[in-house]
Amino acid sequence: MKLYSKIGIGFIACASLAFISPALKPLKTVHVVIDAGHGGHDFGAKNNAAIEKEIVAQIASKIKAQNTDKAIVLHFTRNEDEFVELHSRAALINSIQPDLFISLHVNANANHQKSGLEFFINEQNSTTVEQSKEIATQLNTRLPQQTALKGNTIIKNAPFMVLKKATVPGVLIELGYLTNENDKRTLTNETEQTKIANTILDVVSTLK
Secondary structure, three states: OHHHHHHHHHHHHHHHHHOOOOOOOOOOOEEEEEEEOOEOOEOOOEEOOEEHHHHHHHHHHHHHHHOOOOOEEEEEOOOOOOOOOHHHHHHHHHHHOOOEEEEEEEEOOOOOOOOOOEEEEOOOOOOOHHHHHHHHHHHHHHHHHHOOOOOOOOEEEOOOHHHHHOOOOEEEEEEEEOOOHHHHHHHOOHHHHHHHHHHHHHHHHHHO
């Protein structure tokens, strides 16, 4: 009787182990390069005290501060107010070979009514164009939903050097127009900058 009991207990234990879920597969580590445009003597777009190089650096800094996901590893083409040549930015991106790079910029136009986001990719790079377009589309959908920025429906192709020379998926974002008062108010607002940073991180997390 005791032998049968031991056999029964052993069978139950083995059966229980069979239903234990296997260990979860660890999430993929995603490497992303954030390229804050301009810097140093290159101010970019300006409207009085609002300066492109400072705004994009502030947003890049917030992306770094808001990232609490250890599976997302961030790299930056500049970490301070310094001028970095475009070919050097592309070379750094290619040396890292990240899953994605995002180049942050701010626009200006003689027409002060012009406003909203613009997204650019390199359609000539056939191996990365689809992923670049997918990320740009997601950003174009989420940023207007989660921030005060207006969206634009077209993802554009552009021969910008950082897009042309980089060999990995990439998106260049013009986050709005400093020459438009509503856009400028959004881009210089710390709360809105944090929303922009968090939205970019939300999209990056889909690469895991």
